[in-house]
Amino acid sequence: MSxxxxxxxxxxxxxxxxxxxxxxxxxxxxxxxxxxxxVFTIKKATIVTYYPGANAYEVELEVTDRIERAMQxxxxxxxxxxxxxxxxxVIKIDIRQHIWMDTLPQIWDEIRKKIxxxxxQLPPGASxxxxxxxxxxxxxxxxxxxGDGFSYAELEEWADDIKKEFSLVKGVSRADLWGQQDKVIxxxxxxxxxxxxxxxxxxxxxxxxxxxxxxxxxxxNVGDRRMRVxxxxxxxxxxxxxxxxxxxxxxxxxxxxxxxxTADLQTTQTQRPTGAAGERPEVEIIRIKDIAxxxxxxxxxxxxxxxxxxxxxxxxxVAARDDDxxxxxxxxxxxxxxxxxxxxPVGLEVHKVAWQAQYVREATKEFxxxxxxxxxxxxxx
Numbered sequence: 001m002s003x004x005x006x007x008x009x010x011x012x013x014x015x016x017x018x019x020x021x022x023x024x025x026x027x028x029x030x031x032x033x034x035x036x037x038x039v040f041t042i043k044k045a046t047i048v049t050y051y052p053g054a055n056a057y058e059v060e061l062e063v064t065d066r067i068e069r070a071m072q073x074x075x076x077x078x079x080x081x082x083x084x085x086x087x088x089x090v091i092k093i094d095i096r097q098h099i100w101m102d103t104l105p106q107i108w109d110e111i112r113k114k115i116x117x118x119x120x121q122l123p124p125g126a127s128x129x130x131x132x133x134x135x136x137x138x139x140x141x142x143x144x145x146x147g148d149g150f151s152y153a154e155l156e157e158w159a160d161d162i163k164k165e166f167s168l169v170k171g172v173s174r175a176d177l178w179g180q181q182d183k184v185i186x187x188x189x190x191x192x193x194x195x196x197x198x199x200x201x202x203x204x205x206x207x208x209x210x211x212x213x214x215x216x217x218x219x220x221n222v223g224d225r226r227m228r229v230x231x232x233x234x235x236x237x238x239x240x241x242x243x244x245x246x247x248x249x250x251x252x253x254x255x256x257x258x259x260x261x262t263a264d265l266q267t268t269q270t271q272r273p274t275g276a277a278g279e280r281p282e283v284e285i286i287r288i289k290d291i292a293x294x295x296x297x298x299x300x301x302x303x304x305x306x307x308x309x310x311x312x313x314x315x316x317x318v319a320a321r322d323d324d325x326x327x328x329x330x331x332x333x334x335x336x337x338x339x340x341x342x343x344x345p346v347g348l349e350v351h352k353v354a355w356q357a358q359y360v361r362e363a364t365k366e367f368x369x370x371x372x373x374x375x376x377x378x379x380x381x
Contacts, residue, residue: 032325033323033324033325034325034326034327034360034364035320035322035326035356035360036140036326036356036359036360036363037138039322041101041104042135043094043095043096043097043099043104044092044093044094044095044133044135045092045093045095045108045111045131045132045133046090046091046092046093046131046132046133047067047071047089047090047091047092047093047111047115047129047130047131047132048088048089048090048091048129048130048132049063049064049067049088049089049122049126049127049128049129049130050087050088050089050126050127051063051087051088051089051123051125051126051127052087052125053087053125054086054087054125055086056084056085056086057084059084059085059086059087059088059089060084060089062122062123062126063084063089063122063123063126064082064084064089064091066118066121066122067089067091067115067118067129068080068082068091070114070115070118071091071093071111071114073114074107074110074111074114076095076096076099076107077093077094077095077096078094078095078096078097079093079094080092080093080094093111095107108131108133111131112131115128115129115131137174137319138319139174139176139317139318139319139354140318140319140320140326140354140355140356140357141317141318141319141320141329141330141333141354141355141356141357142178142315142316142317142318142352142353142354142355143162143315143316143317143318143337143350143351143352143353144179144306144308144313144314144315144316144350144351144353145158145159145162145313145314145315145316145348145349145350145351146308146309146311146312146313146348146349146351147347147348147349148311148347149347150347150348152181152298152312152314155312155313155314155348156177156180156181156314158314158344158348159177159180159314159315159316160177161340162316162337162340162350163175163176163177163316165336165339165340166316166318166333166336169329169332169333169336170329170332171320171321171324171325171328171329171332172318172319172320172321172329172333173319173320173321173322174318174319175316175317175318175319176316176317177314177315177316177317178306178314178315178316178317179304179305179306179313179314179315180314181298181299181302182298182299182303183296183297183298183299184296184297184298184299185238185241185294185295185296185297186293186294186295186296186297187204187241187288187292187293187294188292188293188295189291189292189293193291193292194291197286197291199246199291203246204246204288207244207245207246207288208241208244211233211234211235211244214234215231217229217230217231238294238295238296239294241288241294242287242288242289242292242294243287243288243289244287244288245286245287245288246286246287246288246291308351308353309351313351315353318333320356326356326357326360327357327360327361327364329357330355330356330357330358330360330361331357333357334357337350
């Protein structure tokens with residue numbers, strides 16, 4: 001008996017299976033994952049190492065060549081190419097194409113472990129190699145926050161609040177800020193003041209570095225208890241930097257690394273005045289605010305900047321999980337954004353720069369209409 005004959009003689013069974021297939025197909029359509037682009041894996045990584053002060057030949061000989069030999073011990077490495085520039089080494093590596101996506105994170109961890117063990121063999125002054133392998137990560141939802149009359153710090157504060165709220169939304173894998181500026185403290189002093197008092201930029205760096213350095217102060221045993229010593233004096237406001245006493249010339253006696261600061265010092269080194277023969281030179285103790293202006297600001301020139309319709313803005317970028325529905329994630333983000341906008345001050349505006357849910361919804365609707373039209377044409381024919 002053929003299938004056609006069986007289906008005609010047993011119509012109830014045929015209708016039953018047709019109903020199951022129809023309802024199953026409709027149900028599967030509404031639970032299908034929806035993304036703008038399919039998930040893909042880039043099996044490439046970049047290893048960047050900084051070696052300040054070295055020329056290209058020294059970088060190649062002392063850094064690049066050593067890291068390349070260490071990478072050759074990775075069994076799944078297919079190809080590696082490198083180039084060395086003054087002060088920086090860049091190595092690009094490719095993993096074999098037969099490696100599955102699930103095992104790729106383990107290979108990246110193995111590479112980082114190899115570099116971590118190899119780092120002590122690099123020359124002094126070389127930075128720890130940075131491995132970048134996250135090239136296929138895409139932020140599908142991008143917002144920008146603008147506001148007339150609001151300072152940049154206020155825009156960044158509200159953008160950070162939105163980022164934190166979006167991070168808790170179901171289906172969100174990552175949320176980051178974009179376009180935020182680096183905060184710095186500027187110390188402005190004239191060349192005349194520095195020349196008259198015999199002060200150099202190194203005096204500021206050494207004084208501030210020793211004052212704001214985090215060190216272990218030890219402990220005190222009191223009976224059967226051990227009390228930790230926590231010294232105070234760290235900077236909490238820019239005004240406290242101005243109250244710090246500056247010790248000209250004494251900073252050169254300390255051969256230690258200090259934290260870098262950003263200072264606007266337009267001066268050159270000058271000779272420090274000395275006393276008469278056989279006399280001990282007098283050391284002048286002054287406060288920084290007596291000869292300099294301390295003010296907070298942002299790093300100039302700016303490394304990057306975001307603008308929306310010509311207005312200064314701070315961006316919030318969100319990525320959905322690969323196994324979730326981008327349309328549903330977008331609906332959840334819309335609901336959360338409505339809650340946030342309800343408590344935002346007047347004048348602060350949120351713009352949708354890119355919204356993946358909208359693109360996917362339009363593409364899905366277009367596909368469904370084309371499919372429906374094709375089915376109707378076939379049935380009519």
